[in-house]
Amino acid sequence: MIEQIGVAKETIDKFDDHVLLGLSHGDLKFEHIVPSDDGLKFIDWETLGLRSMMFDVINLLATWYVRRAKYHHLFGHDLMEIFVNLNKERNIRFAAEEIKKQFHLYTNLFVLERYVRVVANKSISFNKEAGLLRAINFIDQFTLVRKYYV
Amino acid sequence: MDLVNPSYFQISDSLLIISGLNAEAFDYIKASASKYFSCNQKISALQDYDYLGYRDLDLRSQGLTIPLQADVLIASNFHRDFKAIAFSKKRIYSVGHTRMNYVENGSGGDKHEIYEFSAYVPEILDPISNCLYQELLGCPLAIPQKHYQLKNLLGIGLTSKVEELIGLHSQKTLASEYANSLIDQIIYSEVINKIDEALKKS
Numbered sequence: 001m002i003e004q005i006g007v008a009k010e011t012i013d014k015f016d017d018h019v020l021l022g023l024s025h026g027d028l029k030f031e032h033i034v035p036s037d038d039g040l041k042f043i044d045w046e047t048l049g050l051r052s053m054m055f056d057v058i059n060l061l062a063t064w065y066v067r068r069a070k071y072h073h074l075f076g077h078d079l080m081e082i083f084v085n086l087n088k089e090r091n092i093r094f095a096a097e098e099i100k101k102q103f104h105l106y107t108n109l110f111v112l113e114r115y116v117r118v119v120a121n122k123s124i125s126f127n128k129e130a131g132l133l134r135a136i137n138f139i140d141q142f143t144l145v146r147k148y149y150v
Numbered sequence: 151m152d153l154v155n156p157s158y159f160q161i162s163d164s165l166l167i168i169s170g171l172n173a174e175a176f177d178y179i180k181a182s183a184s185k186y187f188s189c190n191q192k193i194s195a196l197q198d199y200d201y202l203g204y205r206d207l208d209l210r211s212q213g214l215t216i217p218l219q220a221d222v223l224i225a226s227n228f229h230r231d232f233k234a235i236a237f238s239k240k241r242i243y244s245v246g247h248t249r250m251n252y253v254e255n256g257s258g259g260d261k262h263e264i265y266e267f268s269a270y271v272p273e274i275l276d277p278i279s280n281c282l283y284q285e286l287l288g289c290p291l292a293i294p295q296k297h298y299q300l301k302n303l304l305g306i307g308l309t310s311k312v313e314e315l316i317g318l319h320s321q322k323t324l325a326s327e328y329a330n331s332l333i334d335q336i337i338y339s340e341v342i343n344k345i346d347e348a349l350k351k352s
Contacts, residue, residue, distance in 0.1 A: 005333060012329045019328065022320040030293045030303070052328070053320070057309070064293075064300060071297050078304070085309050105325045112332035119339035128341040 001115070001136045004143065008108040015104045024051035026117060028060045051113050054106035057082055062110070066141040076149025079103060107146055111139055 025032070026049055058079065065075045083099050083106075118131040294300040336342065 005336065009329055009333060012325050016324065016326045018322045019325045020320055021323055021328065033308075060308070068297075074297055078301070082304070082309055109325065109329060109332070112329055112336070116332050116335050119336055119341055128339075129344050132341055 001132075001139075004111055004136075004139050005115070008111045011104050011108045015101045017101060017105065019102075019105055019109065020053040021050050022053050024049055024055045026051065026055070026059075028056040029063045030060070049117075052106055052109040053086075054079075054083075054102075055110055055113055058107060058110045059114075062138075062142050062145060065145045066138065069144075072145045073148045075145045076103070079107075079149075103149065111142070114139060 061075060061079060065072060080099055080103060083102050087099070087102075114135050115132070118128060118135045121128060121131065294303055
């Protein structure tokens with residue numbers, strides 16, 4: 001865990017730039033997305049919080065990819081595609097170098113935010129130790145997923 | 151948004167409110183509920199303003215004070231004890247405080263900050279069948295198994311939905327400064343030492 005935090009910090013410092021924080025669901029996965037007549041609905045908002053812009057998207061993709069080793073090599077491409085689409089919507093330039101920088105910044109912030117989501121959990125029914133061990137395991141797997149891009 | 155005295159009143163045929171909601175709070179809840187439930191479910195809202203009062207709440211439910219005729223019961227905060235009630239009613243939704251906000255502020259906390267609607271599914275319900283979702287909202291997205299299925303799902307509006315959420319409250323910050331604040335939260339948390347010991351033992 002300490003190693004992962006160190007790597008994240010080092011990479012963020014290397015690519016440092018402004019990032020966007022916004023409201024984040026915090027536990028976005030397919031089980032929490034319900035289609036309706038007027039679009040997608042997200043449910044289970046108990047981990048709502050202020051996080052980096054891409055936290056939910058990365059969480060959604062990561063929870064899917066970590067269990068599917070044969071697709072690991074596609075994670076980076078899929079995430080980059082989402083960056084490009086979001087940048088288009090925001091009228092942000094999407095030069096390759098910019099996208100690469102965003103990839104490194106947001107995926108490494110995601111690592112830190114996943115740990116924080118556990119340690120900052122104030123719920124009386126939440127077992128932090130077990131939660132943190134799960135997070136450590138998850139981030140270890142996530143590292144395998146994103147290594148194809150890194 | 152101050153809470154009024156506990157009361158039980160019917161606003162319309164489809165929406166019932168129990169206790170502690172003034173007009174402003176009610177309007178918010180009604181708007182939230184309408185937004186999330188496009189189906190023709192009868193919706194009830196239950197504003198429990200006393201954490202320790204759930205037993206009273208349970209008693210009232212036995213006395214049918216809680217409008218059981220409604221299809222959806224909305225409660226205001228999270229607690230594991232609500233699970234029992236949720237299970238008995240088969241459905242319970244939460245509006246207002248997130249669990250974190252509630253625990254942090256305690257029962258006398260900041261009650262006027264109603265900022266999000268949330269669905270809470272009792273763990274005891276079968277997570278595979280997701281029967282609660284199917285009853286109320288329709289089926290959740292099927293978890294894609296193939297990569298092309300994942301891509302299809304990502305293409306049906308996920309990014310715009312995320313964008314919508316971010317747009318509610320966004321701010322720019324320097325990544326390194328934000329990372330430092332995150333790292334501080336991690337290393338100064340009590341659980342880190344415990345984890346360290348657990349890892350050494352394993």
